[in-house]
Structure formats: C-alpha cells, structure tokens
Amino acid sequence: MIQIEDEILTRCQGGDKAAFRWVVQTYQRMLFSLALKMLADEEEAKDVVQDTFVRAWLAIRSYNPQQPFASWLYTIASRLCLNRMKAEKVSAMQPKDLTVLHRFASGDDTQRKLENDEWITIVRTLAEGLSEKQRLVFTLCQLEGLSSEEAEQITGMDARQIKSNLYVARQTIRKRLKDLGYDED
Amino acid sequence: MMKIDEILSRLQEQQPDISNPDELTDRIMDSLPDLPTEQPKPARRIRLYIASAIAAAASVLLLLTLHRNNNVDPQQVQSLVTQQIEQKDSSLKAEIKEPKIMIAQEKAVTDKARAAIQRRTATVIAHKVSTTIPATDSLDYYIDKIERELAQVDESLYIERMNKVIRADERLQRIVNSYILHTLDKEGRPQTADNMYNVKTEEDEE
Numbered sequence: 001m002i003q004i005e006d007e008i009l010t011r012c013q014g015g016d017k018a019a020f021r022w023v024v025q026t027y028q029r030m031l032f033s034l035a036l037k038m039l040a041d042e043e044e045a046k047d048v049v050q051d052t053f054v055r056a057w058l059a060i061r062s063y064n065p066q067q068p069f070a071s072w073l074y075t076i077a078s079r080l081c082l083n084r085m086k087a088e089k090v091s092a093m094q095p096k097d098l099t100v101l102h103r104f105a106s107g108d109d110t111q112r113k114l115e116n117d118e119w120i121t122i123v124r125t126l127a128e129g130l131s132e133k134q135r136l137v138f139t140l141c142q143l144e145g146l147s148s149e150e151a152e153q154i155t156g157m158d159a160r161q162i163k164s165n166l167y168v169a170r171q172t173i174r175k176r177l178k179d180l181g182y183d184e185d
Numbered sequence: 186m187m188k189i190d191e192i193l194s195r196l197q198e199q200q201p202d203i204s205n206p207d208e209l210t211d212r213i214m215d216s217l218p219d220l221p222t223e224q225p226k227p228a229r230r231i232r233l234y235i236a237s238a239i240a241a242a243a244s245v246l247l248l249l250t251l252h253r254n255n256n257v258d259p260q261q262v263q264s265l266v267t268q269q270i271e272q273k274d275s276s277l278k279a280e281i282k283e284p285k286i287m288i289a290q291e292k293a294v295t296d297k298a299r300a301a302i303q304r305r306t307a308t309v310i311a312h313k314v315s316t317t318i319p320a321t322d323s324l325d326y327y328i329d330k331i332e333r334e335l336a337q338v339d340e341s342l343y344i345e346r347m348n349k350v351i352r353a354d355e356r357l358q359r360i361v362n363s364y365i366l367h368t369l370d371k372e373g374r375p376q377t378a379d380n381m382y383n384v385k386t387e388e389d390e391e
Contacts, residue, residue: 015219015220015222017214017217020214020217021210021214024210024213024214025206025210028203028206028209028210028213029200029202029203029206032201032203032209033200033201036201037201042204046203046209046212049209049213050209050212050213050216053213053217054213054216054217054218057217057218057220058218058220060220061220104192104195105187105192106187107187107191113199113202114199114201116201116202116204119199119201122196142193142196142197143196143197144197145197173193174189177189177192178189182187182188182189182192183188183189184188184189184190
C-alpha cells in the first residue's frame with residue numbers, strides 16, 4: 001500500500017487543503033480500483049471515491065496515526081461500497097460479458113491493458129453469486145493484492161472470517177470458470 | 186487459453202485507471218467543506234471551570250484558617266513556650282546528681298533548645314503574617330480568572346456557568362457565616378449570633 005509522510009497528514013489536520021489535494025492525487029486511483037471492482041460501475045465508483053475523501057477530510061482530526069492511512073481510506077471506501085451494494089444490487093452478468101472474458105483469457109496479447117468497461121464485465125462475471133463480504137474480501141486480497149492482516153484491519157473481520165470468506169469466494173469463482181470451460185491446472 | 190490461476194494472477198497485476206484523474210481531483214476538492222476551527226472540548230472546559238472553583242474555595246478556607254490563627258497573641262505563645270522550657274530545665278536540674286560538668290553540658294543543650302524554640306516561634310509568627318496577604322491576593326486572582334473565563338464562554342454556556350458561580354458563592358457565604366458564628370460563640374456572645382437569623386423588623390418592634 002502507498003504511504004505518505006506524517007507531515008502531510010499533520011498539515012491536513014490543520015485544515016490545509018493544498019496538502020489534502022496531494023493526498024487525493026496519491027490515493028484516488030487506489031480507491032477507484034477498489035470501488036470499480038466492487039460496484040462494477042464507473043460513475044458509481046467515482047462517486048464513492050469522492051464521498052470517501054469528503055468523509056476522510058471531515059474526520060481527519062480523529063485519524064489515528066497508528067493505523068496506515070491507506071488502510072483507513074480503504075475502510076471508509078469499503079463501507080461506502082457495501083452500503084451502495086445493499087441499497088442497489090450490482091447489475092447481473094450479461095451474455096456479451098463472456099466474450100470479454102474469453103478475449104482476456106485467450107492470452108493473445110498479454111501486454112494489453114484492460115479498459116475500465118472490460119474490468120467491469122470481468123468482475124461482473126467472476127463475482128456473480130458472491131455475498132457482499134465474500135466479494136469485498138476477494139477484491140481486497142485477490143484483486144488488490146493486500147495481505148490477510150491488512151484485510152482484517154480494513155474490514156474489521158477476524159482472521160478466521162477473512163480466511164473462510166476468501167476460500168468460499170475462490171471456490172465459487174473457480175467453479176464458475178470451470179463451468180465456462182477453463183482448466184484448473 | 187489461460188488456466189484459472191493464470192487468469193486470477195493476471196487480474197492482480199492490472200489496475201483500472203481513472204479516465205480523467207485531474208477532473209476527479211478537482212471535483213473532490215470543490216466538494217470539501219472548510220474544517221471548523223478547533224475548540225477546546227466541552228469536558229476540558231468544564232474541568233477547568235471546576236478546578237478554578239475548587240481553587241477559589243481552597244483559598245478562602247486558607248484565608249479563614251490563617252485569620253483565625255492570627256487571633257492568638259504572639260506574646261502569649263512565647264510566654265507559654267518559655268514557661269515549658271523553664272519547667273523542663275528545673276526538672277532536669279533536680280534529676281542531675283552527677284558532677285557540675287554534666288550540669289553545664291545539660292544547661293548548654295537546654296539553652297540551645299530554648300534558643301531554637303524561640304527562633305522557631307518567631308519564624309511561625311512571621312510566616313503567619315506574611316502568608317495572609319498572598320492568600321487574599323490569590324482569591325482575587327481566582328475571581329479575576331473566573332471573570333475572564335465567563336467573558337470568553339459562548340452564550341449557550343454562560344447561564345450554566347453563572348448558575349455554578351452562584352452555587353459556589355452560596356457555599357462561600359455558608360463558610361463565612363459559619364466562621365462568624367464560630368467567632369461570636371468563642372467570644373461568649375451567642376445572642377449576637379442568634380440575632381443574625383432573627384433580625385427584628387420594624388413590624389416586630391411595633
């Protein structure tokens with residue numbers, strides 16, 4: 001996870017917006033990535049990023065420096081994502097989504113970078129059927145590459161809950177991919 | 186065709202990009218409200234106020250104690266001390282059956298003790314006199330402090346603070362009344378103390 005200097009945070013706590021702008025520029029991509037994979041909607045993801053930074057700004061004086069700042073932002077963003085998912089169901093997989101997944105998995109062009117709409121279709125295909133918590137843990141640990149300890153800190157779940165949610169999510173996605181004709185090994 | 190693990194690990198290597206990051210940054214920055222200026226927490230302010238009130242009450246008690254002790258005549262204290270020393274001296278003399286050298290040594294010790302007690306008595310008296318003025322000053326200081334604090338508090342807290350000051354003042358009045366009653370009792374004039382609570386009005390006299 002990206003870390004910024006304490007001095008920047010101290011300035012933010014003093015109400016310095018210029019310092020906070022730097023924080024926004026540093027972390028907005030990280031939060032956008034999480035929100036897009038969770039919500040599978042670009043505009044919704046941007047809204048969550050904006051809402052996260054507004055909430056972080058308002059609560060910056062109560063931020064505990066013992067917790068990594070990135071984890072703190074992830075915590076706010078993941079709660080906002082879960083709230084939105086509860087309020088509005090993530091759109092279901094569509095037949096055309098399979099074409100995008102096949103193109104990605106064909107391995108023809110491994111250097112090609114996925115576009116945001118391709119990301120949306122892939123996560124929509126993979127994560128369908130997962131519970132909100134399973135989806136969050138899978139996104140944090142599998143797609144964002146965070147450690148279990150970091151996921152514990154962000155989600156507030158204990159190690160056993162993280163392990164079990166991640167296991168179920170992986171098994172569900174493997175089964176889905178297997179059903180779509182992909183080999184395990 | 187990729188294997189399942191390969192698909193998952195390749196997804197981890199990639200990260201979506203924001204289409205227009207500067208636009209999003211500006212959007213976020215525009216939506217930020219100004220942070221309110223930091224105010225001391227209410228609990229801290231209340232603690233400060235209570236501490237000031239306690240300090241004021243303590244100063245009053247100290248003042249009263251010192252004032253009461255000052256009523257003792259220093260001459261009386263000195264004569265009592267001297268009397269006690271002389272009694273001890275005479276009893277020592279009576280007990281001594283040893284050679285005169287011992288008596289001389291004993292007398293020297295007694296003289297030293299007497300001188301030390303006299304010095305100590307003088308210091309205590311001087312201390313009593315010197316501490317009276319700072320105690321009064323400190324009471325004034327705390328009253329000034331309370332006034333300054335009251336001038337700074339918000340209107341919403343002002344009434345609450347004033348109620349507390351009034352309560353503290355009532356306590357102070359009780360202390361002063363009890364002191365006056367005590368002094369009057371000591372002087373053997375209980376009827377004057379009673380009069381404080383039984384003030385005769387013109388109607389009564391009629």
